[in-house]
Amino acid sequence: MEEKQNMTEGLVDYLCRLCRISLTPEECGEMKEKLAEIVDYMDCLRTLPPLEDGAEGAPCPAALRADVVEPSTQAEELLRGVPGGAEHTILVPRTMEGGGA
């Protein structure tokens, strides 16, 4: 680990935006304190020894499935709990053009 970045309220704000949550200024200050403590504690990893060769072990290969269509048995129920009273249709407030990616 190179130089540490200090936990600031600005950084907490940025992280909140990434997670789509918002904190009041008071909550933000509190959160900054606690996160700073926790992240400081993580410094103990600085003394981590190097890994021995072969320590990672052989990868356990993925179980693959055949390319077969299996319709969902829950098709009807999947949309039953859609919030916003939309029942069977998923609606959100109008989005801007352009994607997230």
Add this chain to the structure above:
Amino acid sequence: MMWETVIGLETHVELSTRSKLFCGCSTAFGGAPNSQCCPVCMGMPGALPVLNRAVVDYAVQVGMALGCAITPVQRFDRKNYFYPDLPKAYQISQLYLPVGRDGQVEIDTAAGRKTIGIHELHMEEDAGKLMHDPWLEQTRVDYNRCGVPLLEIVTRPDFRTAEEVVAYLEKLKETLHYLGVSDCKMEEGSLRCDVNLSVRPAGSDVLGTRTEMKNLNSFKAIARAIGYEARRQMEVLEEGGQVVQETRRWDENKDASYAMRSKENTQDYRYFPEPDLPPVVVSEEHKQRLLDSRPELGEEKRRLYAQQYGLPAYDCQMLTSHRALAAFFEALVALGTPAKQGANWVMGQVLGALSARGLAPEALPITPPTLAALIRMVEEGRLNRNTAVKVFEAVFDQDGDVEAYVAAHGLEQVRDTGVVERTVAQVLEEHPQPVADVRAGKEKAFGFLVGQVMRRLAGQGDPQLVREVLQEKLGEG
């Protein structure tokens, strides 16, 4: 100021597997909204992805066909961001250990052959569809396409012209088509292309600031967009400004691109290895098995046709323009049709009939045995070519029996020497002037006489025989 345009492409290919990348939902097009979903592709709590083996096979095939080094132990990674078409709020993609890297594609343009570098190639899942409701301030979300398998192919910034880009895309389309892994239809969205473009002073080796262009729905649009954007950037720079790194949307109607309203300029996707999916191991044996079962690619066929059948380059190109067409041609040859004859018929009548009916080669109703039989009849002199063409049209749609048709309509060429001699004698009697002309050396009159004989024979005379007999008779004083 002389400028150079530098272009790189990111192409997304929808793979034509039956089921989605991580679940058993159907990938079929056109279902009612949210009718092809399950807990996995809808991102419900507790649902988990399971990898479709066909996607791995297709991806590795494409990687090898594009000359890439295939990563022996691959992993998936999560790309985290929020958008309603992404139910899990992350896309399962590959960043650190993709399917393949460092490949190349050879393209042919007017300027000659060129190699385009492939930076990397990876698997990822598609997102859902958003349908904006113009009346309400709402957007409908349809997850049917969510989880459909995509292959993303990223080139190095090796292109310099729109022509090169189109040549590459044609080549890529052909390769994917021959491998049978995708429909590759830009109009249907199974082939999507984003163009990264920058300009720099000619001779410089420093890359300029690039923009990314989206919403390019045809090769023509790509060519126009490249032209527009290159000019736009050059103008900006010539006026002393700076090109802004941004994503732009191509508007076909306005023939221009516009900066997309970006929420944040650079997204922090927080990529990390997908913990729900163990690594994908691709062994040497697996790769060999795939190579052994790989269908011949267009380029390979063209070489074969030239070497084995001695066909000219033009013919080879036409015949391999579509996999089904090449297959048809090869079947003809396998049934004994001489290669050049077969090629001519396929390039001529077959393509013509398809075009007239607006059919794709996969939908060819006539089968190789039928056409082979027809061609054989011509070779054997039992049908003249004009008649054969008519028979072809007649049997094309139902793949009818050529022997039966010819017999039923009495179309077999007239080769009875007696009949021909009598007809020739008749014609010579009725047309003394042309006869005199021929004897005087006027060749056109000979053709006229041949025509007259053929008419009498309802077009079914063997032209060779008719000529011979005519000549003989004319020669006899």
Add this chain to the structure above:
Amino acid sequence: MTQWEHLTALELGRAIARGEVTIPEVTQGALERIAREDQVYHSYLTVTGEQAMDRAHRLQAQLAKGVGPLYGVPMGLKDNLCTRGVPTTCASKLLEGFCPPYNATVVERLEAAGGVSLGKLNMDEFAMGSTSETSHFGPVRNPWDTQRVAGGSSGGAAAAVAAGLGWYAIGSDTGGSIRQPAAYCGVTGIKPTYGSVSRYGLVAYASSLDQVGPLGRDAADCAAVLEVLQGWDRRDATSVERTYGPLLSQLNQPLNGLRIGLPAQCFPPELDGQTARCVRQAAQVLKERGARIVEVSLPGLEYAVAAYYILASAEASSNLARYDGVKYGWRAEGTQSLEELYCRTRTQGFGLEAKRRMLLGAFVLSSGHYEDYYRTALRARAVIDQGFRQAFGQCDVLLTPVTPAAAPRLGESLSNPLEMYQGDLYTVPVNLAGLPALSMPCGLDGEGLPLGAQLIAPRFEEGVLLRVAHAFQQDTAYHKVQRRGGLEG
């Protein structure tokens, strides 16, 4: 009716099979008991009384020779296990009232084995916590002392078993969430080898660490339940085909020369005296049973808590991103834009601890920090894994404390999250290495509160864990001691 509540799950199963008691009778009894007593403990979030009785009657009618050992035995399911048509809230406002359209694989297996679910058990919100106080619907209280926590995140599961509100329970363990509440509540619990029990239908907290496992009155009960739960599932790509074979039938195998390792790093001078004493006494009991006690070294432990919280919060921040009010669950009303929908739903829907972990997770994954934190934590994980392999070179099973001390009082832990995290130092290394581990009661502290001992084995050696615990429980009665004011009344 009350005589049945003293039985273990296996004993009840045998009584049912022999016709000594009917399934509806014991189910009814359990439901009445829950109605009478659970207001205090708040171990259940949803009681599925009608369904339980329906099922009890049907199972009774189909009772025949050769049914499984747990046929007809009522139990509870932690509320992060998807149950079709039954609310699965993960103790969060975001999933209040959410009824999944499918069952978790483990739920299907339990149903096939004749299990009767009494309802869904309270927990820390989205399984993030060590006290079950972060539940949106109110905390779980420890049946041993209702002013204390039951532990977390499977606090409801542990409390229910301890209070006799079900004969066993199914919990989940990511960093100790089965073992620690088991220790705090004086019951037995086991976290199986990673990949041996399907996670399909378990609402994910940290995917590479989560496992489902049983809590019960003794090791034999846990063995019986684990036999039902284990097995490869095609719907979970991280589940493995290898199994640990039959567990119940191996329980009574003698310990002849089995080496039990006590890692020096787990018994530092600052460890609470009573805890250390109880665990070492457990070693003695096992020695008298034929085991050999060896002192071993377990290097790498000092990195475990940091590595765990980096990896777990990173995965959690991603796993919890799907709760946005769009497709299912709770949605904030009256939002004008998409961003407002996301932000208000998640801000109002998540509790403080969940938010903290998500922010921490976003931090360790964000560009500029990924290498320093996340990738370093992965290396630490490999170092810890290496450490265990080294220790298992010298012994067959490790014996350690579960927690540094007995259950704390309610309200004392949440204000100091770092201290709370550090209390997980004995349990998190096990999840990082994907090993199986069991927690069993081994004594009481000075205030009469339960203390637990942890047994850790190499992957797929659950049989060893259960045999050792079973042997211990043949010679001791800690697992039989009822909570103060307990079943005896």
